[in-house]
Amino acid sequence: MNVAEPTASPNESELADAVRRALAAVINPATQQDVVSGGQVSNVAVDSDGQVRFAFALRQGDPGAIVRQARAAAEAVEGIVRAKVDVELPQTPAAAASSPKAPARKQGLAPGSVPAPVPQPGILPGVKRIVAVSSGKGGVGKSMVATNLAVAAAQRGLVAGLLDADIYGPNIPVMFGEERRPSVTGAKGSEMIAPLDKHGVRLMSLGFLLKREQPAIMRGPLISGVLKQFMEQVSWGPLDLLVVDMPPGTGDAQLSLVQTVELDGAVMVTTPQKVATGDVLRGVRMFERVNTRVLGVVENMCGFQLPGSEEVVDLFGRGGGEALARELSIPFLGRIPLDLAVREAGDRGMPTVLSAPDSQAGDALQEIAGRLLAALDQLAPRAP
Ligand SMILES: Nc1ncnc2c1ncn2[C@@H]1O[C@H](COP(=O)(O)OP(=O)(O)O)[C@@H](O)[C@H]1O
Ligand SMILES: [Mg+2]
Incomplete structure (x- = not known):
């Protein structure tokens, strides 16, 4: 986390831009694409206390660590005190594909990436609770x-x-x-x-x-x-x-x-x-x-x-x-x-x-x- 010196504070929209730039450096290993151009980040808003909040669309196959990386990247921005991430879970593939920001790209995993599992109906079948x-x-x-x-x-x-x-x-x-x-x-x-x-x-x-x-x-x-x-x-x-x-x-x-x-x-x-x-x-x-x-x-x-x-x-x-x-x-x-x-x-x-x-x-x-x-x-x- 970055505790900024009280210098001339950039305004909130400049900070939001800085956060977007920082997030654009976070590469999703599942897609080999950064999370901003991959359409996973939305609603970036910074308040006057230096807290940033944004939505992060977690997709099937994404490693869970990606959210933490995104949060850390946002919190490393000068002037940002804290980042709050609203994680959006994978929807149906159709809904995910219709995301307006999702660029046309091949679905599927990059070679060598380790996908995080998604809930599997068959897992632990004998366990009641x-x-x-x-x-x-x-x-x-x-x-x-x-x-x-x-x-x-x-x-x-x-x-x-x-x-x-x-x-x-x-x-x-x-x-x-x-x-x-x-x-x-x-x-x-x-x-x-x-x-x-x-x-x-x-x-x-x-x-x-x-x-x-x-x-x-x-x-x-x-x-x-x-x-x-x-x-x-x-x-x-x-x-x-x-x-x-x-x-x-x-x-x-x-x-x-x-x-x-x-x-x-x-x-x-x-x-x-x-x-x-x-x-x-x-x-x-x-x-x-x-x-x-x-x-x-x-x-x-x-x-x-x-x-x-x-x-x-x-x-x-x-x-x-x-x-x-x-x-x-x-x-x-x-x-x-x-x-x-x-x-x-x-x-x-x-x-x-x-x-x-x-x-x-x-x-x-x-x-x-x-x-x-x-x-x-x-x-x-x-x-x-
Ligand atoms: N109510 C309690 N009274 C006394 N000691 C406790 C109590 N609850 C937990 N502890 C002790 O505090 C320590 C931390 O508890 P632990 O269950 O390991 O925490 P956590 O899993 O959240 O890290 C352990 O040594 C545990 O025995
Ligand atoms: Mg424990």
Whole structure:
């Protein structure tokens, strides 16, 4: 991001032109054409605070990273403080072709480009429900919530799976205390990876496949490749619920996921303070833009009971997530207190609903799981 010195500020239309020029340097690897002359950018508008907003038409075969690249290019323009991108998802091929700005060009992929997958009807056919646990930023307790939701579902007799899609920082192995390597079955060329079974949940994480010290550095196309493999080449078997633990933010992995498989919805986790709920708002908007229902907001780390005392300190404030949920007319699923036992249990590989079911946090997590499962019961079945 570019924090401009307060020099003579160019006016807003000049800034919009500068943004268009910057975007014209972003090449879409799927078409080998820049995103402006490719007709993917429209409605560029800059406001007096230096925020630019534009629509970006994501097409079939585009890598999810292209949106992030476009945003970064816009934010690098001198005088632009922030870029807001309205992602438009692929429509029918006919509608896309009739875009007025789309030049006559051969459709199809450039050699060597790696297309991002689009939702495939046949993917994960035996899975009844798929829910992503997401957040605007890291460290708010997504993995903790995802872990406990999956285990709570299993405790209720559902066949549950947990897919760790946090390619950058897979921590499901630690939260489940699981270090085995998954076994691979099947003939060469059609191998399947068997998920690990722990605490009644079927698990898959890049962390099981990488060595501990090996960093997982991946960019858009690779991420979608890994996610797709985790859906197609893991023998999940029939599942009532697959929980997907997302990486933080609203970037490639989120887009890749919704392009890979149709989600039943997303759960947004936030801490209660204003900054964090702002991140969640961006997350909610992203899911809306890609037509994914937000099933509810969870407020985590609210209220810390001082050890040996009745006093509760709202370390990160209180109520931000609930207020946001109300404002957006999204269900509020509940709040989880900051509890040392949660972290210690997490580090020991014991989900709270198992290790401290009677704690306030354990109770809260069970309630949240109950509300989520009830909400899922109301939905129509996933498209076969
Ligand atoms: N309510 C809570 N009370 C205490 N520790 C928590 C709570 N929620 C999460 N933690 C701890 O905070 C850290 C970050 O949580 P994690 O689930 O990994 O966040 P994220 O997946 O959003 O990055 C972990 O060590 C986790 O055990
Ligand atoms: Mg995490």
